[in-house]
Amino acid sequence: MTSQMNSTSCCTPAGTCGSDARADVQVGITTVYKVTGMTCGHCEGSVSREVSAIPGVTSVKAVAATGLLTVTSTRPLDDEAVRAAVDEAGYELAGRV
Template sequence: MTSQTSSTSCCTPAGTCGTGAQADVRNGITTVYKVTGMTCGHCEGAVAQELSAVAGVTSVKAAAATGLVTVASAGPLDDEAVRAAVDEAGYELAGRA
């Protein structure tokens, strides 16, 4: 059993939280999305696996407890590609957090 700490939050290293805006992070962009239907670690893995296959994505962190998925990418992502990946995993993209 693990507890959430600030290192696993949706916040940037500068301490700002996801508000739907994109923030430049280490020569890339971090975007936080709200995904509905995730309830466990398996769900997190399924969403992360599908999103990792989207062109430009460099890392994904999904948190079932909050429904937030943090996606780091080399540049702006196509929202429809993100939606399609989340749909393919079996969940619903509610939008940017």
């Protein structure tokens, strides 16, 4: 039964994985900003939507409780583009953390 289980595993006997483990990993540049004025989930969503529209952005996480905005992108971000997006959402970008 053990050999049957090994034949369905993606891992080799040497302990290496036969699948592309990077498929589940967010690859890119992560930048964290401080945003003022966010107080709720609606605020988080508004900021996230606007910042997500910036070319090259692959993920955005805004947290009202901390005021932190974490942005992952395929290339370095233009802080002024992030500032404009946050402003468009109705909040203020205080700067990078």
